Amino acid sequence: MSRIGVFICHCGENISATVDCTKVCEATAKLKHVAYSTEYKYMCSDPGQSLVKEAIKKYNLTGVVVSACSPRMHEPTFRKACAEAGLNPFLCEMANLREHCSWVHEKNDSTTEKAIDIVRTLVEKVKHNEALQPIYVPVTKTALVIGGGIAGIQAALDIANCGHKVIMVEKSPSIGGHMSQLSETFPTLDCSQCILTPRMVEVYQHPNITLYTYAEVEGLEGFIGNFVAKIRKKAKSIDEKLCTGCGLCTTKCPQKKIPNEFEQNMGNRPAIYVPFPQAVPNKPVIDKEHCTYYIKGKCKVCEVVCPTKAIRFDQVDEILEVPVGAVVVSTGFDIKHADFFPEYGYGAYKNVIDGLQFERLASASGPTAGEILRPSDGKKPKNIVFVACAGSRDPAKGISYCSKICCMYTAKHAMLYKHKVHDGNAHVFYMDIRSAGKNYDEFVRRAIEEDHVNYIRGRVSTIYEKDDKLIVKGVDTLLGAQQVEIEADMVVLATAGIANSGAEELAQRLHISYDSHKFFAEAHPKLKPVETNTAGIFLAGACQNPKDIPDSVSQASGAAVKVAALFSQKELKRDPLIAKVNRMGPPMFSTCVGCFMCQSVCPYNAIEREDYKTRDGKIIKTVAKINEGLCQGCGTCVSLCRSKSIDLFGYTNKQVYTEVVALLNEYL
Amino acid sequence: MKLGIYPGCSLTGSARDYNESVFSLAKFFDIELVEIPDWNCCGATAAHNLNKELSLSLPARILALAEKNGLDEILVPCAACYSRLVVTQHELKSNPELKNKVSGIIEMDYKGTSKIINAIEWIDKYIIPNIENKVVKPYNKNVACYYGCLLVRPNKVLNYDRVENPLTMDVVMQKIGATPIDFAFKTECCGAGLSVSRTDIVSKLSGKIIEDAEHRGAQEIIVACPMCHSNLDMRRTDINKYWNKDYKIPVLFVTQAIGLAVGLLPEQLGLQRHFVEVKI
Numbered sequence: 001m002s003r004i005g006v007f008i009c010h011c012g013e014n015i016s017a018t019v020d021c022t023k024v025c026e027a028t029a030k031l032k033h034v035a036y037s038t039e040y041k042y043m044c045s046d047p048g049q050s051l052v053k054e055a056i057k058k059y060n061l062t063g064v065v066v067s068a069c070s071p072r073m074h075e076p077t078f079r080k081a082c083a084e085a086g087l088n089p090f091l092c093e094m095a096n097l098r099e100h101c102s103w104v105h106e107k108n109d110s111t112t113e114k115a116i117d118i119v120r121t122l123v124e125k126v127k128h129n130e131a132l133q134p135i136y137v138p139v140t141k142t143a144l145v146i147g148g149g150i151a152g153i154q155a156a157l158d159i160a161n162c163g164h165k166v167i168m169v170e171k172s173p174s175i176g177g178h179m180s181q182l183s184e185t186f187p188t189l190d191c192s193q194c195i196l197t198p199r200m201v202e203v204y205q206h207p208n209i210t211l212y213t214y215a216e217v218e219g220l221e222g223f224i225g226n227f228v229a230k231i232r233k234k235a236k237s238i239d240e241k242l243c244t245g246c247g248l249c250t251t252k253c254p255q256k257k258i259p260n261e262f263e264q265n266m267g268n269r270p271a272i273y274v275p276f277p278q279a280v281p282n283k284p285v286i287d288k289e290h291c292t293y294y295i296k297g298k299c300k301v302c303e304v305v306c307p308t309k310a311i312r313f314d315q316v317d318e319i320l321e322v323p324v325g326a327v328v329v330s331t332g333f334d335i336k337h338a339d340f341f342p343e344y345g346y347g348a349y350k351n352v353i354d355g356l357q358f359e360r361l362a363s364a365s366g367p368t369a370g371e372i373l374r375p376s377d378g379k380k381p382k383n384i385v386f387v388a389c390a391g392s393r394d395p396a397k398g399i400s401y402c403s404k405i406c407c408m409y410t411a412k413h414a415m416l417y418k419h420k421v422h423d424g425n426a427h428v429f430y431m432d433i434r435s436a437g438k439n440y441d442e443f444v445r446r447a448i449e450e451d452h453v454n455y456i457r458g459r460v461s462t463i464y465e466k467d468d469k470l471i472v473k474g475v476d477t478l479l480g481a482q483q484v485e486i487e488a489d490m491v492v493l494a495t496a497g498i499a500n501s502g503a504e505e506l507a508q509r510l511h512i513s514y515d516s517h518k519f520f521a522e523a524h525p526k527l528k529p530v531e532t533n534t535a536g537i538f539l540a541g542a543c544q545n546p547k548d549i550p551d552s553v554s555q556a557s558g559a560a561v562k563v564a565a566l567f568s569q570k571e572l573k574r575d576p577l578i579a580k581v582n583r584m585g586p587p588m589f590s591t592c593v594g595c596f597m598c599q600s601v602c603p604y605n606a607i608e609r610e611d612y613k614t615r616d617g618k619i620i621k622t623v624a625k626i627n628e629g630l631c632q633g634c635g636t637c638v639s640l641c642r643s644k645s646i647d648l649f650g651y652t653n654k655q656v657y658t659e660v661v662a663l664l665n666e667y668l
Numbered sequence: 669m670k671l672g673i674y675p676g677c678s679l680t681g682s683a684r685d686y687n688e689s690v691f692s693l694a695k696f697f698d699i700e701l702v703e704i705p706d707w708n709c710c711g712a713t714a715a716h717n718l719n720k721e722l723s724l725s726l727p728a729r730i731l732a733l734a735e736k737n738g739l740d741e742i743l744v745p746c747a748a749c750y751s752r753l754v755v756t757q758h759e760l761k762s763n764p765e766l767k768n769k770v771s772g773i774i775e776m777d778y779k780g781t782s783k784i785i786n787a788i789e790w791i792d793k794y795i796i797p798n799i800e801n802k803v804v805k806p807y808n809k810n811v812a813c814y815y816g817c818l819l820v821r822p823n824k825v826l827n828y829d830r831v832e833n834p835l836t837m838d839v840v841m842q843k844i845g846a847t848p849i850d851f852a853f854k855t856e857c858c859g860a861g862l863s864v865s866r867t868d869i870v871s872k873l874s875g876k877i878i879e880d881a882e883h884r885g886a887q888e889i890i891v892a893c894p895m896c897h898s899n900l901d902m903r904r905t906d907i908n909k910y911w912n913k914d915y916k917i918p919v920l921f922v923t924q925a926i927g928l929a930v931g932l933l934p935e936q937l938g939l940q941r942h943f944v945e946v947k948i
Binding site: 342343346347462464465466471 | 830831832850852853880883923
């Protein structure tokens with residue numbers, strides 16, 4: 001006979017302020033088979049847990065109902081406590097009196113009545129709970145890092161340095177990401193390339209890291225510890241083993257007018273190209289879309305000049321299927337470009353550029369070799385205007401969030417400009433200066449006080465071209481909304497940081513969630529900032545939201561530790577709350593009739609076919625079987641099964657039915 | 669082809685030239701324009717500054733009269749009237765309670781079914797498709813198409829053209845052979861109703877528009893709003909005095925420009941009424 005213990009938590013005042021906990025305790029104590037009922041202010045605290053443990057022993061309980069918060073947070077806590085007291089953890093259930101009752105109702109009698117109803121249904125359910133044993137699955141100790149920017153590089157190196165294998169997939173021909181495009185970095189003004197390139201080389205040479213550039217993740221199947229990633233290695237049209245990276249082909253390619261993505265379209269590149277001189281790997285790829293041979297069927301100049309005969313026009317994409325145990329997603333971000341701003345000319349004015357373009361202008365390896373020259377005529381701009389918050393914090397433009405990095409990089413841009421053009425004037429239009437971070441505000445003050453950058457608090461309404469000047473019309477809200485008009489030679493828009501193109505599709509392929517702006521969603525905004533809602537997949541860097549370098553690196557190391565912790569286990573313990581197709585002796589074998597409706601709806605491909613055969617191999621019956629490793633216990637198959645042959649452990653048909661009946665009986 | 673027309677006060681007064689050009693053009697292209705019988709004031713700026721219900725009831729009565737007379741589509745050449753009518757239709761569509769109330773005030777059944785079009789839409793829809801072979805004097809001029817504030821704003825309500833850099837009038841002018849210039853002041857304020865009370869402000873604002881158009885080599889400014897026209901044309905003496913300049917660039921209604929291109933006479937288009945001389 002069942003002996004159930006009921007433990008009612010006040011959750012400080014979260015529950016007790018609206019629910020009369022004493023009344024709930026008294027009412028539940030009278031229920032059939034309830035051997036013990038008590039209340040406590042914080043049941044999840046150590047003394048609270050002790051209360052549960054002692055009661056299990058003292059009253060020899062066969063089931064426990066903790067009436068507190070949502071099971072999401074504390075079900076593991078209480079199940080662990082039960083196990084410590086010798087009770088099978090799956091004989092412990094939680095009645096959600098907080099989210100389902102006290103938080104959503106006013107304080108009155110019916111709220112308490114509802115709380116009693118919730119507890120009563122769980123008491124009835126727990127009577128039918130079975131003792132279950134956890135499932136153990138092996139762990140593939142190889143991590144997949146998607147995206148080779150600074151976040152991916154940091155995560156890969158940290159994981160590899162723990163002694164685990166890493167596969168890094170980067171979609172462009174080189175790793176390095178946006179950081180490789182930057183000139184100097186705030187708040188120290190040290191050269192971005194100088195601190196980044198050694199790390200890129202480290203990735204390339206690390207014995208534990210396998211690098212696939214010009215490759216994309218096409219799919220991910222499986223579950224934590226046991227994923228299989230499908231990687232498409234796009235054809236580079238070269239034999240990487242033979243290529244020495246001499247670069248002769250890139251100088252001889254007759255196609256020279258292709259917009260250079262790395263230079264933010266401010267320069268050109270050939271069809272066979274290395275994105276930038278410090279690229280890793282420093283070997284070219286052929287851009288098939290622009291290559292004369294692929295378009296017209298003749299040319300092959302690169303093949304002729306290649307001293308090692310490394311060109312392979314017939315190379316095809318390669319599909320790899322690799323087993324991995326964990327995934328770090330570090331696919332980065334993009335920025336809105338000037339054509340997003342009708343009020344600033346729809347991107348039609350050559351001298352209205354975005355922040356990344358300015359980075360390239362200021363970079364020693366950029367198209368102007370570090371000189372600030374405007375794109376239209378190559379003249380040095382004497383008057384430059386920086387517009388912060390171009391798109392960000394502007395709900396009318398559909399971007400309500402702060403892009404976080406623009407205040408700092410705009411201050412940096414203005415400083416770099418002043419350092420390079422001594423007689424120039426720099427103006428910054430801003431909404432607020434958000435410079436929280438170590439030495440950040442000091443950096444902005446330096447721009448204002450030492451470099452005399454003219455900060456104007458207000459927004460820019462319009463920019464238009466007049467002769468070879470740009471007329472910038474704005475407002476100075478600190479001078480009583482006075483209108484400001486500046487004749488500028490060049491304008492730099494600190495455009496909003498946005499999710500990278502293809503982020504939505506990737507999220508769907510990986511089965512991770514994303515927010516309305518297509519940034520990947522963390523599992524908890526405060527306590528699980530690097531985890532996703534999918535176990536075994538972690539986030540690093542600006543694919544979660546716009547971030548600066550220090551934040552990206554910190555998060556990447558956080559994600560790496562999560563992966564290392566996962567890989568430190570011999571095997572993974574999983575809750576056995578999965579589905580099972582019933583079995584019985586011949587001639588039935590199972591009530592399953594083999595319709596396989598369940599197979600068509602299972603989101604995890606967990607349903608297999610099992611044949612029952614005679615001794616001479618003739619198939620008698622084919623029935624469904626659930627792969628314990630793949631099943632996530634969602635229960636979709638249960639609801640679809642026409643012959644009620646599938647049951648979900650922890651939520652059996654009988655348990656759910658009993659709950660419903662318990663609830664209804666009161667009112668029938 | 670039969671179409672309703674709501675002239676409003678301007679087209680019977682200060683913008684008679686606009687009215688004449690609209691009717692001449694309609695006649696030339698065999699479009700019958702039926703004036704909404706017993707029409708009233710649209711409320712203009714005054715009504716919506718004073719009383720919201722009044723500002724909706726006045727246009728609602730006009731629209732109800734159009735419905736009653738079976739006019740499914742109404743041409744509203746004045747940009748201000750156009751704005752008031754469209755805003756009313758929009759507000760009453762999203763608020764059935766207010767719609768019933770306004771119906772009570774005007775003592776007429778209002779359904780909100782008539783389609784309201786402005787002059788550029790009208791030209792685009794009914795004239796441009798039939799203009800081929802009719803252009804006898806191609807408009808070989810650089811023109812600055814000036815839209816003003818009310819033709820494209822508020823975008824959420826009108827849902828017409830691009831709000832920052834509209835192009836519909838530019839495209840129409842291209843069709844008759846003109847070269848529209850890239851013009852920075854397309855939707856900047858001309859001073860609007862301050863024309864009467866603060867001529868100095870109108871002189872300042874309209875002066876900037878004219879300066880930019882001339883500076884960029886425009887030979888004419890093309891408009892589709894009586895208010896814009898009167899500020900840029902009628903107030904030219906004040907503008908020139910204010911800026912100490914001698915701006916001579918003429919200002920034409922888009923209907924006048926098209927009329928000239930298809931060979932209508934200047935008098936049929938009311939061009940003799942302009943303050944700034946239009947050289948043909």
